[in-house]
Amino acid sequence: xxxxxxxxxxxxxxxxxxxxxxxxxxxxxxxxxxxxxxxxxxxxxxxxxxxxxxxxxxxxxxxxxxxxxxxxxxxxxxxxxxxxxxxxxxxxxxxxxxxxxxxxxxxxxxxxxxx
Amino acid sequence: xxxxxxxxxxxxxxxxxxxxxxxxxxxxxxxxxxxxxxxxxxxxxxxxxxxxxxxxxxxxxxxxxxxxxxxxxxxxxxxxxxxxxxxxxxxxxxxxxxxxxxxxxxxxxxxxxxx
Numbered sequence: 001x002x003x004x005x006x007x008x009x010x011x012x013x014x015x016x017x018x019x020x021x022x023x024x025x026x027x028x029x030x031x032x033x034x035x036x037x038x039x040x041x042x043x044x045x046x047x048x049x050x051x052x053x054x055x056x057x058x059x060x061x062x063x064x065x066x067x068x069x070x071x072x073x074x075x076x077x078x079x080x081x082x083x084x085x086x087x088x089x090x091x092x093x094x095x096x097x098x099x100x101x102x103x104x105x106x107x108x109x110x111x112x113x114x115x
Numbered sequence: 116x117x118x119x120x121x122x123x124x125x126x127x128x129x130x131x132x133x134x135x136x137x138x139x140x141x142x143x144x145x146x147x148x149x150x151x152x153x154x155x156x157x158x159x160x161x162x163x164x165x166x167x168x169x170x171x172x173x174x175x176x177x178x179x180x181x182x183x184x185x186x187x188x189x190x191x192x193x194x195x196x197x198x199x200x201x202x203x204x205x206x207x208x209x210x211x212x213x214x215x216x217x218x219x220x221x222x223x224x225x226x227x228x229x230x
Contacts, residue, residue: 001175034218041224042224043223044208089159100146100211100215100219101217102161103149103159103219105159105160107158108158
């Protein structure tokens with residue numbers, strides 16, 4: 001089955017700096033890669049996603065890149081702010097659920113943005 | 116966005132008892148829902164795929180007789196933790212998508228504590 005690895009596990013940056021989180025996946029048939037932000041005790045919130053037919057997607061300060069050949073994708077946050085502090089999870093959606101997103105998650109990255 | 120609601124948000128039960136958690140899609144029909152478990156400071160681990168009108172599909176290592184899933188209607192899936200033990204204490208969370216190949220929406224999660 002699918003396996004998703006995520007690095008780093010913790011990331012500490014100064015406000016205004018950029019943050020990059022990287023993930024790799026194992027199943028070449030995976031075709032959807034969302035990124036979630038989760039605050040303590042809360043549900044994961046989708047921040048950006050990318051499909052396998054696209055190499056890059058950007059939404060204001062957040063961007064995601066996908067390299068299908070290498071089977072890795074990355075999250076880039078620019079101009080970080082203290083409110084970006086949270087745990088970020090990457091995920092890959094397997095293709096064996098009739099098109100519904102059966103997500104396999106990475107281990108998570110705890111991002112701390114210091115003022 | 117679509118709304119997925121879980122009940123209860125938290126529950127404390129005694130060892131050996133059973134606990135039922137509900138996951139509802141409030142503004143769309145969901146033929147497929149997913150159940151995840153999240154231990155403190157860990158990632159979301161997929162437990163099972165809940166299919167309306169048919170048996171759930173469990174991930175490897177998840178005991179189907181311990182975690183009973185019933186998806187009796189297009190808007191409701193239930194997870195029953197049977198004969199709960201302290202090691203079952205965790206954050207249980209469900210997800211569903213309104214349409215194939217669209218964003219997965221998460222319930223707010225249920226924090227289960229077994230004493």
